[in-house]
Each structure stands twice: as C-alpha cells, then as structure tokens.
C-alpha cells in the first residue's frame with residue numbers, strides 16, 4: 001500500500017454516509033488464471049477509479065512476487081462508484097451505486113483467504129475461462145460461495161480468444177449453477193467487451209446489505225496486513241452500527257482495546273473517512289504492530305457501548321506441510337529468525353520454531369498451508385532478505401500410537417520414535433480431479449501408485465470428467481501435481497481438502513554416511529516405497545558428495561536393517577601436486593583457498609559435504625518451481 005491518496009469520485013457517496021440500499025458487495029471467484037485480476041483491473045478502469053493511463057497490469061496484485069508470478073496471494077477490497085444510466089432501466093434502477101469488489105486468490109493453498117473474503121460479500125461472480133471450461137477450483141470456490149449463502153453470477157471470460165467456446169461452456173456452467181445458459185454473461189476482461197453490462201448486472205443481482213444502523217457497532221475482520229509505514233491495516237466489513245475514527249475499538253475475542261488512528265476505504269489507494277456504516281467495507285489503522293493482534297475472523301466493536309455478541313468467526317487454518325529451513329551460512333541464523341518474524345507480521349498462517357539438525361546446524365521447522373505457500377515463503381526469504389537457504393524435504397503431520405498407549409504427533413522425521421509402535425496415522429485428503437475423459441486411465445494409474453481410493457466419477461459433459469479420490473496427503477505433497485500435469489498434458493486440474501486420518505504402514509528411512517545418520521535426509525515413507533527411496537538417495541549422494549581421503553559408505557536403513565548401500569571411493573586430493581618448484585607464496589595461496597572452501601562444508605562425522613550436495617539431494621524430493629498450475 002502506498003501513501004498517496006487519490007481524490008474520490010465527486011459523484012460518489014461518502015463512506016459513512018452511504019445508504020446501504022445502494023451498496024453492492026461482491027467478490028470474484030475463479031480457477032487460477034481464468035482472469036480475475038484482469039477483470040478487476042478492467043472494472044477499476046471502467047468505473048474511473050483508476051485512470052487508464054495510470055493503470056498498471058494487475059493493479060490489485062501489489063506484492064512484487066504476486067506480479068512476477070502473475071497470481072494473487074492476498075485478497076484486496078476496492079470501493080468503486082458505478083452509475084447505471086437511465087437507458088439501462090430494464091436491467092437495474094438508474095442511479096449511482098457503490099460497489100465493493102473483493103479480489104480473491106485462486107490457489108488451493110489460499111482457500112482460507114477465499115472463504116473469509118466471501119463473508120464480506122452478498123454475491124460472487126463465478127468467472128470461467130471460455131476456452132477451458134470448469135476446473136477443479138471453479139467447483140471448490142463455488143461450493144465455498146454457496147456455503148456462505150452468496151448469490152452466484154455466472155460469467156464466461158476470454159470470449160475474445162480464438163479457441164473460446166462460449167456455447168459449450170455456458171451450458172456446462174448453467175448446468176452447474178442451475179440457471180439458463182442464456183443467463184450466463186459473456187465478457188472479455190482483456191478487451192473490456194461485456195464488462196459494463198456485467199457491472200449493471202452486479203447492481204441488479206447483488207442483494208443490498210442488511211444491518212441495524214442503530215445497534216452498537218460490529219464489524220468482521222476479513223483481512224489484516226502489515227504495512228511498513230502504517231503498521232497493521234485491518235480490513236473490515238461493518239455489519240451493524242457505525243465505526244468512527246473517534247472511537248476506541250475493542251477486539252471481541254481478546255477484549256484488547258486499541259486507539260483508532262484512521263478509518264478509510266480503498267479506492268484504489270487508501271482514502272481517509274470519518275466513519276464506516278452498515279454494509280460498508282473499509283480499513284482501520286490502530287497502531288498495532290502484529291497481525292496476530294488483529295486476527296482475521298474477530299469482531300471489532302467500540303470500547304464504549306460496544307456489542308456483547310461477537311459475529312461467527314472463521315476457523316484458523318492449521319499448517320498441513322512442514323519443512324526445515326537452514327541458512328547455508330550459519331552466521332545468517334539471526335537474520336533468518338528476524339526475517340521469519342517479519343513475514344509472520346503479515347501472514348498469520350505461518351508458524352515456525354527453532355530446530356537443530358546434526359547435519360545442517362541451527363534452523364527452523366516451519367509449518368505451511370501447502371506447497372505453494374512453502375515455495376512463496378522461501379522465495380520471499382531469499383529475495384527480500386538476501387538469504388541462501390537449504391530446505392529439507394516437506395512432510396505432513398503423523399500421529400504415532402505406541403504400544404504402551406502413549407501417543408505423539410510427529411512433524412519432523414527426526415522425532416519419529418524408536419521402539420514399539422502400535423499404529424501410525426497419516427492425514428488424508430479428499431481430492432477432486434477434473435480432466436478430459438481421454439486421460440481417465442493414466443490418472444487412475446497415477447492415483448493407484450499414490451495409494452489413492454476412487455470414491456466416484458461423474459461426467460460434466462461428454463468429454464470431461466470429475467474424479468473423486470481419497471489420497472494420503474503425504475503422497476500429494478511431493479510430485480503428484482507435476483505428474484498429474486505431465487500425464488494429462490496440462491489439462492487436468494486438482495483440488496483437495498483435508499479429510500481426517502487413516503492408519504498406514506509407514507516407516508522411517510535413515511540415510512547414513514560412514515555409519516552416521518544424516519537427519520536432513522531421513523524421511524517417513526510407506527513401507528512399499530522405502531526401498532526405492534533408499535536406493536534413490538544413496539545413489540544420488542554417491543554422485544553428489546566429493547571423494548574424500550578415505551572410503552565413505554552410504555547406507556539407507558530402517559532401524560538397524562540396511563536396505564541399500566553405495567560406496568564413495570577414497571582419493572587424496574593434493575592441491576599442491578601441480579606446484580613443482582619452490583614457489584612458496586603460490587603454495588600458500590592454494591592452501592588458503594582450500595581452507596576457505598572447507599569452512600562452508602558441513603561435517604558429518606569426518607565426512608565433508610558441500611552445501612550444494614544437500615541442496616541437490618533434497619531438491620530431487622521437492623516439487624519443481626511449477627506447482628502453480
């Protein structure tokens with residue numbers, strides 16, 4: 001968020017003085033890349049909120065990383081005036097309205113961002129690419145919106161594309177939403193075609209917010225972001241009453257009272273206001289420094305004559321995937337800790353605690369919502385804080401029940417207990433895969449190898465199917481998505497949600513160098529996959545670890561049982577070999593260079609392992625850059 005303030009549209013009713021009857025709060029939900037952000041940009045232009053010349057692509061995706069990856073991570077809410085002209089009377093009552101648009105992220109990791117944005121709206125535009133049709137996250141987001149009781153406005157986007165097939169997909173979409181195919185709107189977010197009509201439809205179809213203007217104020221926090229200049233900016237939707245900049249506000253979950261420094265709306269830069277009234281969407285600034293003090297889902301009221309009943313909140317998302325992060329240079333540990341604390345100011349879903357690895361030194365165990373969340377966090381740490389990091393293979397959370405009846409939760413393979421284990425439970429997900437029907441065979445084969453259970457299959461149209469599986473989450477975490485994409489030439493889409501636990505035959509595989517276990521390489525895997533994991537790691541490490549002055553055995557073991565073995569043959573690396581003659585300064589230089597190289601090495605017992613070997617060995621078990629599609 002920048003500091004400059006734009007002049008609100010003169011004709012637009014002011015915040016705090018807006019009759020709820022002319023307010024329309026809506027969001028755009030879609031599968032990734034179906035064009036939400038482009039449509040949002042087009043609306044900003046058409047409503048005059050952003051001047052066409054000043055508009056930059058994806059105005060609402062403010063973080064650099066969002067713009068680079070072309071995806072939306074944090075939701076944004078923008079207030080736009082829209083005048084329905086008199087000649088459009090058959091669509092909607094002419095006059096000036098206030099539209100609050102909430103842009104939502106589309107990726108499965110950020111579902112919780114979507115669901116909380118939905119609570120601030122009365123309608124959702126369900127946007128579908130007219131060249132692709134319904135995808136897995138179209139369904140997932142639609143179900144979330146229906147669960148939140150929103151009115152659904154079905155819209156096909158990208159009708160300008162030569163490959164667009166609006167007839168076919170309008171029928172598909174109408175079948176899904178339960179409307180007439182003629183009622184599915186058709187737009188091109190890129191050229192702007194049909195978008196004015198869509199704005200008029202939003203006015204017509206979105207119910208006006210309902211609330212009690214005379215009741216004590218109650219507002220729902222649907223987002224909270226940390227801004228370097230302004231502290232925490234809290235986005236709220238007012239349900240009842242009025243929040244004024246003169247109020248001291250109370251967070252209803254904790255009772256904490258904060259001074260209000262500023263109230264305003266985003267249009268599309270922050271615009272200060274005196275108050276926010278019933279149904280309005282805007283921001284509060286209270287001088288709080290940490291998003292956790294302004295929790296999403298909490299209810300804000302005033303300190304004096306405040307409300308007594310909080311609004312129903314959201315469930316806090318639990319981390320699904322854990323990974324260890326270690327600085328390559330041990331001296332960077334404090335920087336990594338500070339960086340994580342900084343990121344957490346803005347990402348309440350990020351959890352971390354210190355951990356030590358025999359091989360990698362001091363680092364952190366970090367909990368993520370999913371793989372994309374993990375990649376983005378790592379990317380930001382490296383880019384914004386200039387850190388070089390090694391991350392260990394991601395794993396899910398296991399519950400281990402011991403023979404003596406005790407139970408423990410394992411988020412790190414190194415915590416996996418020795419001794420008599422009665423049962424290990426792993427998390428499972430309900431996965432929905434949408435694909436052209438030609439690929440049913442190969443998808444079934446893939447799910448089979450990933451221990452999936454087919455729950456059902458439906459045809460959405462004659463050549464597209466929806467397959468429902470229960471799959472262990474640990475199997476999805478690695479390369480499932482990449483494999484699904486490559487087997488279906490990119491056509492299949494996947495969505496999944498947590499669905500309890502199941503007992504599974506899991507074992508911990510350790511990797512030993514010269515008899516010393518290297519904790520960073522340990523993994524909890526299914527019994528049937530243990531051998532191949534062991535062989536894969538042992539042969540990888542054989543190629544990655546430089547030869548030492550003695551022979552180094554690499555072993556993979558389950559407990560005391562060795563399941564795979566390789567040897568790194570001995571070598572004596574004599575850096576002085578080339579320096580015959582007595583040039584002592586040259587000799588010294590070479591020896592010093594060798595010493596400096598050694599300083600970066602990680603020592604496993606007497607074996608020196610370069611950090612690059614860890615990165616390469618661990619990256620084989622990690623997702624590739626492209627978890628996005």
Ligand SMILES: Nc1nc2c(ncn2[C@@H]2O[C@H](COP(=O)(O)OP(=O)(O)OP(=O)(O)O)[C@@H](O)[C@H]2O)c(=O)[nH]1
Nearest residue numbers: 032033034035036037038071072106158188189190
């Ligand atoms: N031809 C054409 N391309 C479009 C249209 N709308 C969006 N696109 C393109 O589709 C791609 C994805 O658009 P985005 O707006 O980033 O998609 P999104 O749904 O916001 O994606 P996320 O923010 O990642 O969820 C971009 O390359 C856009 O230029 C359209 O109407 N016509």
